[in-house]
Each structure stands twice: as structure tokens, then as C-alpha cells.
Amino acid sequence: MKRDKGVSHLLLAVLALALPAAVSAGPSGQAMSFTCAGCHGTDGSSVGPSMPAIAGMDPEVFVDAMQAYRQDERNASIMNRIAKGYSDEQIKEMAWFFASQRLRLFPQPYDPALAEQGARLHDEYCEKCHEKGGRPGDAGTLAGQWMPYLHYSMEDFISGKRKWPRKMKRKVDAAIEAAGDTAIPALVNYYGSQQ
Known part of the structure; x- marks a missing residue:
């Protein structure tokens, strides 16, 4: 079976143009949120008493908090180091992911x-x-x-x-x-x- 050279070249050209976009897209907000799961829960509903729940959080509140951590303006044990590892765009992606999650609350004793x-x-x-x-x-x-x-x-x-x-x-x-x-x-x- 003989292939048309024009079709093969066209297919290669389309792949060559699509590849850089696929490579530069980077991980999704959900994929990046997996690094937060150990402290904030898999969906942002923290199960640890010293860690805040971030599910359902307003995206701007999330972005502001991460920027404050990155600039060492907010007291943290490790969040300042973690926040410095993400770009502004990645932080926005995570903000929108957590904003879309339903906040689950857990009973706790209170007076x-x-x-x-x-x-x-x-x-x-x-x-x-x-x-x-x-x-x-x-x-x-x-x-x-x-x-x-x-x-x-x-x-x-x-x-x-x-x-x-x-x-x-x-x-x-x-x-x-x-x-x-x-x-x-x-x-x-x-x-x-x-x-």
C-alpha cells in the first residue's frame, strides 16, 4: 500500500505543532493538589486538627495565602517553602481546583x-x-x-x-x-x- 507523501508530511507538521503545546501545558490543578493531600486531605477537607480545610475556599483567598507564604509574610512551618515551588499560574490552577471541591466537616468536641x-x-x-x-x-x-x-x-x-x-x-x-x-x-x- 502506497502512502501519499503530502498526507504524511501534513500529519508530521500537525504533530510537530501540537507537541510543544502538550508538553508546555503542565500538570492540572487536580494533579498538583495531590502534593497537598498529606496535610489538607485528598479533596482539601483536612482530617488533621492543626491543618485547615481548604475545600470550597474562595480562589482569591487561596491565591492570597499562597503569595503571602511565598513572600514569607505568613507564619508557617513548611508552607513558605512549598509555596515557593509553584508559579503564579500553577497556584491559580490549584485555587480553582480546591474551590470546586465540596467541604466536608468532621465532628469535634467543643464547649x-x-x-x-x-x-x-x-x-x-x-x-x-x-x-x-x-x-x-x-x-x-x-x-x-x-x-x-x-x-x-x-x-x-x-x-x-x-x-x-x-x-x-x-x-x-x-x-x-x-x-x-x-x-x-x-x-x-x-x-x-x-x-
């Missing part, structure tokens, strides 16, 4: 009296930014997060290891002034109680 106090504090000082009791949104996810993670995060803000988001310091200071030393534990128990 009902503190959670009730925290609900009142949330309504007065936090609800404007952390809407619907801290459900996923453009201010991050608080509802259902692991309580140790929330506690460590607040310690980082208060100690100055983590930069306060706009207006947050003023609101937290007001909550502490209103409720004293129980303000932060109350808020942590409230968010942890959201299942």
Missing part, C-alpha cells in the same frame, strides 16, 4: 457554653466579614475548621507573626474588650461547633 458565647460575639463583631457564621466566602472559612488550627492562627495574629486583614484587629480587640480572656476561646468553640 457548648463557650460556643454560645462565641455565637453572640461572632454576630456582633465578625459576621459582617465572615458571613453565615463563617461559612466559606471571600474572608476565608471559619465554620467547621479544626479548633487547634483556629487557636494557633489567632495566636499568630495576636503575637504579630501574621498580618491582620483589614479591620480584623479592631474587631478582635473590641471582642476581647467585651468578653475578656474568654473571647478567643469562645469564638474558636463557636466556629468549631459548626458542623
